Amino acid sequence: MSAVTAEFTVAGQHRSDRRGPVRWIASHLRRHPLVLFAFLGGSVVMVVLNSMVPALTGAAFDAVLGDGDGRARELAIVSAALLGVIVLRGAFDLVARLGSETLAKRLEREARDELYVSLLGKSQTFHNRQRVGDLMARAANDIRQLSHMVNPGIDLIVDSGTQGIIPLFFIAVIDPRLLLVPCLFAVAFVVALWHYMRQLNPVSTRMREQFGDLNAGLNEAVRGIEVIKVTAQEPHERRRFAVNATRYRDSFVRNGLIQARYLPPLLLAVAMAGALWHSLTLYGAGDLTLGDVVAFMGLMGLLGFPTFISIFAYSLVQLGIVSARRILTIMNTETELDRNADGHSGTMRGEIVFENVTFRYDDGEPALRGVTFTARPGETVAVVGETGSGKSTLTKLVPRIYDVDSGRILVDGVDVRNWNLDSLRSQISTIEQDIVLFSRSVAENIAFSLGQRADRADVVQAAQDAQADEFISELDDGYDTVIGERGVTLSGGQRQRLAIARALLTDPAVLILDDSTSAIDSATEDKIQAAIGRILQGRTTLLITHRLSQIRWADKVVLLRRGELVDSGTHDELLSRCALYRRIFAHYDEVDVPAPVDGVEATGEVPGEMTVDTDGEAGRRTSANSEKAVAGDTDGPEEAVVV
Amino acid sequence: MGFILDGLDVEDYDRSYGDRELLRRIGRYFRPKLPAMVLVAAMIVLHSLTQSAIPLLISWGVDRMEQGSVSDIGWPLAGALLGIGVLAWVFNFFRQWFSAKVTGDVVLGLRTDAFDAVLERDMSFYDEHPSGKIVSRVTSDTDEFANVVTLTMNLLSQVLLVGFVTALLFFRDVQLALLTMAVTPIVMGTALAFRRVARRTTQHAQRSLARVNANLQETMGGISVAKNFRQEATVYSEFRPINRQNYAVTLRQGFVFSGIFPVLFLVAGLATVVLVQVGGSSVLGGRLSAGDWYLFLQAVGLFWLPLTSIAAFWSQFQQGLAASERVFALIDASPRVVQEDAQPVGRLAGRIEFRDLTFGYEPAHPVLTRFNLTIEAGESVALVGHTGAGKSTLSKLITRFYEYSGGQLLIDGRDIRSFDLREYRRQIGAVPQQPFLFSGTVADNIRYPRPDASDEEVRLAAMRVAGGDWLEALPDGLGTDVGEHGRALSMGQRQLVALARLLVQDPAIVVLDEATASVDPLTEAQISEGLDVVLAGRTSIVIAHRLSTIEHVDRIIVLDHGRIIEEGDHAALLKAGGRYCEVYNTYFRHQSPDYQPGTGFVPVAK
Numbered sequence A: 001m002s003a004v005t006a007e008f009t010v011a012g013q014h015r016s017d018r019r020g021p022v023r024w025i026a027s028h029l030r031r032h033p034l035v036l037f038a039f040l041g042g043s044v045v046m047v048v049l050n051s052m053v054p055a056l057t058g059a060a061f062d063a064v065l066g067d068g069d070g071r072a073r074e075l076a077i078v079s080a081a082l083l084g085v086i087v088l089r090g091a092f093d094l095v096a097r098l099g100s101e102t103l104a105k106r107l108e109r110e111a112r113d114e115l116y117v118s119l120l121g122k123s124q125t126f127h128n129r130q131r132v133g134d135l136m137a138r139a140a141n142d143i144r145q146l147s148h149m150v151n152p153g154i155d156l157i158v159d160s161g162t163q164g165i166i167p168l169f170f171i172a173v174i175d176p177r178l179l180l181v182p183c184l185f186a187v188a189f190v191v192a193l194w195h196y197m198r199q200l201n202p203v204s205t206r207m208r209e210q211f212g213d214l215n216a217g218l219n220e221a222v223r224g225i226e227v228i229k230v231t232a233q234e235p236h237e238r239r240r241f242a243v244n245a246t247r248y249r250d251s252f253v254r255n256g257l258i259q260a261r262y263l264p265p266l267l268l269a270v271a272m273a274g275a276l277w278h279s280l281t282l283y284g285a286g287d288l289t290l291g292d293v294v295a296f297m298g299l300m301g302l303l304g305f306p307t308f309i310s311i312f313a314y315s316l317v318q319l320g321i322v323s324a325r326r327i328l329t330i331m332n333t334e335t336e337l338d339r340n341a342d343g344h345s346g347t348m349r350g351e352i353v354f355e356n357v358t359f360r361y362d363d364g365e366p367a368l369r370g371v372t373f374t375a376r377p378g379e380t381v382a383v384v385g386e387t388g389s390g391k392s393t394l395t396k397l398v399p400r401i402y403d404v405d406s407g408r409i410l411v412d413g414v415d416v417r418n419w420n421l422d423s424l425r426s427q428i429s430t431i432e433q434d435i436v437l438f439s440r441s442v443a444e445n446i447a448f449s450l451g452q453r454a455d456r457a458d459v460v461q462a463a464q465d466a467q468a469d470e471f472i473s474e475l476d477d478g479y480d481t482v483i484g485e486r487g488v489t490l491s492g493g494q495r496q497r498l499a500i501a502r503a504l505l506t507d508p509a510v511l512i513l514d515d516s517t518s519a520i521d522s523a524t525e526d527k528i529q530a531a532i533g534r535i536l537q538g539r540t541t542l543l544i545t546h547r548l549s550q551i552r553w554a555d556k557v558v559l560l561r562r563g564e565l566v567d568s569g570t571h572d573e574l575l576s577r578c579a580l581y582r583r584i585f586a587h588y589d590e591v592d593v594p595a596p597v598d599g600v601e602a603t604g605e606v607p608g609e610m611t612v613d614t615d616g617e618a619g620r621r622t623s624a625n626s627e628k629a630v631a632g633d634t635d636g637p638e639e640a641v642v643v
Numbered sequence B: 001m002g003f004i005l006d007g008l009d010v011e012d013y014d015r016s017y018g019d020r021e022l023l024r025r026i027g028r029y030f031r032p033k034l035p036a037m038v039l040v041a042a043m044i045v046l047h048s049l050t051q052s053a054i055p056l057l058i059s060w061g062v063d064r065m066e067q068g069s070v071s072d073i074g075w076p077l078a079g080a081l082l083g084i085g086v087l088a089w090v091f092n093f094f095r096q097w098f099s100a101k102v103t104g105d106v107v108l109g110l111r112t113d114a115f116d117a118v119l120e121r122d123m124s125f126y127d128e129h130p131s132g133k134i135v136s137r138v139t140s141d142t143d144e145f146a147n148v149v150t151l152t153m154n155l156l157s158q159v160l161l162v163g164f165v166t167a168l169l170f171f172r173d174v175q176l177a178l179l180t181m182a183v184t185p186i187v188m189g190t191a192l193a194f195r196r197v198a199r200r201t202t203q204h205a206q207r208s209l210a211r212v213n214a215n216l217q218e219t220m221g222g223i224s225v226a227k228n229f230r231q232e233a234t235v236y237s238e239f240r241p242i243n244r245q246n247y248a249v250t251l252r253q254g255f256v257f258s259g260i261f262p263v264l265f266l267v268a269g270l271a272t273v274v275l276v277q278v279g280g281s282s283v284l285g286g287r288l289s290a291g292d293w294y295l296f297l298q299a300v301g302l303f304w305l306p307l308t309s310i311a312a313f314w315s316q317f318q319q320g321l322a323a324s325e326r327v328f329a330l331i332d333a334s335p336r337v338v339q340e341d342a343q344p345v346g347r348l349a350g351r352i353e354f355r356d357l358t359f360g361y362e363p364a365h366p367v368l369t370r371f372n373l374t375i376e377a378g379e380s381v382a383l384v385g386h387t388g389a390g391k392s393t394l395s396k397l398i399t400r401f402y403e404y405s406g407g408q409l410l411i412d413g414r415d416i417r418s419f420d421l422r423e424y425r426r427q428i429g430a431v432p433q434q435p436f437l438f439s440g441t442v443a444d445n446i447r448y449p450r451p452d453a454s455d456e457e458v459r460l461a462a463m464r465v466a467g468g469d470w471l472e473a474l475p476d477g478l479g480t481d482v483g484e485h486g487r488a489l490s491m492g493q494r495q496l497v498a499l500a501r502l503l504v505q506d507p508a509i510v511v512l513d514e515a516t517a518s519v520d521p522l523t524e525a526q527i528s529e530g531l532d533v534v535l536a537g538r539t540s541i542v543i544a545h546r547l548s549t550i551e552h553v554d555r556i557i558v559l560d561h562g563r564i565i566e567e568g569d570h571a572a573l574l575k576a577g578g579r580y581c582e583v584y585n586t587y588f589r590h591q592s593p594d595y596q597p598g599t600g601f602v603p604v605a606k
């Protein structure tokens, strides 16, 4: 039924019917037949018993107002029957209410579960488009709305609906002719309700959307609080929030207005008057007793509850359906990737080949254009280029976070699109530029990459390799210190080192380092690099960095410019033949002051010497693309105009 | 059972308020709405009057019918019933409409206050509390609060209805009226017993919703990590217990609220039985007219049902109180950054002086101890030192994100604590290492500090950063949509936008915390040329791991574990052969394109 592709699925998960909000909700509710039965059955029995009450009071009237001697005894019998009915009514009432409550909360739980799994299965492209705050509003509040829809919403409808229908039978028992007025009322009620729902629908939809916007705006403000504070833009944010909140308020009031215009209570008043008149006519004709009239009016009075409560109940149902639609929209969004369970899987050697790869985000300009290069197993390839030239984009294509638009990427000779996604991604580790840590303990953050299935010794080892062990042990609770959301309580360099530890733990076949040491001083960086070299001996590394000290290590350097590959080769080759490359690094750190006293008194660590580590194998090939070398130097004079 | 509640502890700024105080504060939000409230109340009174008029009318009719004069009362009776019904609808219309307005406005007021509070909290608050939970308070809890408002309105109408009916009953027959009343204490007692449970279960439910929110925010915000490591299953397995807990906790809450009505309804039902028996006997004994008896039986509906609603109200009201308690706790959380005064700042010259300053994120672990540093107005200073040395901490103190515990921080010779904070911060430009962008276009973000900046100013600012070349790489130039948090830009581009944003702000003091760490050297060089011009005349503090960035500053300060160990300009420091040379040897030396292993050392004197 749900043909939506997903990168992630959970085995054995219930497959719901996602063709429409009502069907979807129904398919969830059907999963709990017993509870559903308790709810519906309990409600019906309860209402039947309930409508016996006015009949019995009517009987009491007849008993008392009748003539004969046994009037007191008759009254006592009626009272006893009434007692029984009321106790039973209570019991069934309780069963029904608890049943619907259980149903509501289970719906909430399962719907949220389903949405969550579905969100995890969506591609990165999808997530790029979403606002986190809006997703939160959907998964937390909209789903809670579903639960409100069942209880009290549907609960009240079933309850009041049966309460509205069953009196009709009793009325028929008194005299079928009396059904005239209530039936006319029922028809008018349904029409008015239909009209009401139609009016309410757009308003409810807008209300839920505005709630999502409100939440998204708020979430963004909270995340960006530092910028807001330092630029003193609180008034601006306050205004922005007020606009969103006011919009929501306006819809709320509009909603209230539509509810206020709800017609059925007015219809009921007409019906009551009509009923009284009708029954009095019949009474006048001698067809009814006074007790009958009293009972009939009492039964008519029972229609009052369903009528009044229906505003509330149907509004909740309306909101629930709107919410369900919002949730379904997310779940039914097609994304381009699936987990490709039947695809190739196996141990990765680490050969990466880009063949004429072109890729664009959304429909914009290509971020990569015809990129071709090869990384042999065990090689370290440095990707360099100016800001925005497509380096990060390139690395995201290897673990198939995005799919290429044309050309192909082969890992171990197999197109990444033919790899089993599990197998592909779990053997490639990326340390992203934009580091995300979770607000939990340091150890859990590191062990995240192995799904928390790593023992403490491995975690510590990974931390040591990433040069993180030292500062971790200085923290209050060492590895059990809980760090703040997004790692805010750590300094930039500390964060990066945790991310490196996290990636090293997985022992990947391919390691991607995206500018992951930019906040780390070079000395520490060298140590990390040495550790990586040791651990990942024979593993392929894609390295993005702006530091020459790092680039020199690489077996090969790939130079990008505006998404195109300009040249590739070793550092020395590029330095000698590529103007753009020289230009980029020309400004780099060199002092002209000191008298070069060769390394004599150098203190402490002298990481310069470590560079030989990987120099061994992995020959230096000249790139096929070297003819593009000139391309870089075309844009005008050195010093771009700067005020 | 304890495990069900794991992770639902109170947060440290949560506090419990007495019901009276809560009500008083809630009352404050209603006060400006007084006219509307009065109108609503009037409508409620009128509506209740119509409601109680109906049984009166019928009871009168029944008495008449007993006397056998049906024909002359049929029409008027039905007509009156209709008239009353129409009036009731009209009253109800105004009541609903205006109460929606009141509710909307009151919730809006509370929400705005909560948001103001969010803006007022200082950074340590955000370090400690997941933002998902904070968000949950401002939107979800205030939403829950809306229920209180609606309920309060309904309560009023129920109370009035009960009042009318009671008066009516006493007017007719004191003895039966007393009998009807007899059950009241039982109903109220049951309701109050539910109250405690209701408050507690609601608190748990709201906290667990906050947990769901926090989890969602974190995992959806960090989804790329889960993808990279193919750990969706782990993420999911962490979410499941949270969702299951939410189920357990809300189910309990639901049982309390769903259970209360059947119980109260049962009590009312039992009372009906008593009335039928006792009332019927009275009629038989001739002490009561049949019409009155009918009236009393009707009164069960009219009297006890509202009464049970009032009773149930107490427990539902708790739901709203629990929610508003959470919102008020957020509003009342005491700030750590305390301004003693709010003096106007004027244009700052930019002299910064740390005097014996002591600071630690946690008091037990000072990052800076009796720290002394003076930066002259207009001076440019670079901070170097290894990670965790406290460089960023200095900048966060200057922006006054955190409160220090000892010593003084003087700006232009005036205590930073005496400033009007907003005016002060407007003159501080800070670019953090991971710059945050708001969703919108590049231009929107550059304009952010000064919403009234013209398009031309924005364009100029963008051109002043690295010559504006970077704009060409963006699909729509300044109009490019940056995505949430700037996700649709490369990291370096985000830093460039943040720099341009700083230029629009026109600050007196500039703090660049590795503001160009993700930018390639060429672009960076272009930036620094531009910045030199821009920063002239402003005090600037630069934190960087690259020599090219710090070479040209007036003074370099080497920090180690929160202490200054060396200062001076680049040349002097290199000559001195001290710690800076070590730093140079280890950090910078081999960044040069012409570097040869083992060469280029600067001698260290020791």
Ligand SMILES: Nc1ncnc2c1ncn2[C@@H]1O[C@H](COP(=O)(O)OP(=O)(O)OP(=O)(O)O)[C@@H](O)[C@H]1O
Residues within 6 Å of the ligand: A128, A361, A362, A367, A385, A386, A387, A388, A389, A390, A391, A392, A393, A394, A433, B473, B474, B475, B487, B488, B489, B490, B491, B492, B493, B518, B519, B520
């Ligand atoms: N999610 C996205 N949606 C749309 N466009 C994007 C997205 N991510 C990046 N881009 C664009 O693609 C281009 C290349 O970005 P990329 O992140 O690959 O650059 P980069 O070389 O890594 O730069 P940097 O050195 O600054 O990290 C940029 O122009 C950027 O604006």
Ligand SMILES: Nc1ncnc2c1ncn2[C@@H]1O[C@H](COP(=O)(O)OP(=O)(O)OP(=O)(O)O)[C@@H](O)[C@H]1O
Residues within 6 Å of the ligand: A488, A489, A490, A491, A492, A493, A494, A519, B127, B361, B362, B367, B385, B386, B387, B388, B389, B390, B391, B392, B393, B394
């Ligand atoms: N919000 C915080 N809460 C608690 N501790 C913090 C917080 N921010 C930083 N720290 C700690 O304070 C110390 C100094 O951190 P700071 O960010 O100033 O270092 P830094 O010199 O800027 O390092 P880097 O070069 O890595 O950015 C570190 O040990 C860090 O763990």
Ligand SMILES: [Mg+2]
Residues within 6 Å of the ligand: A391, A392, A393, A433, A514, A515, B490, B491, B492
């Ligand atoms: Mg990048």
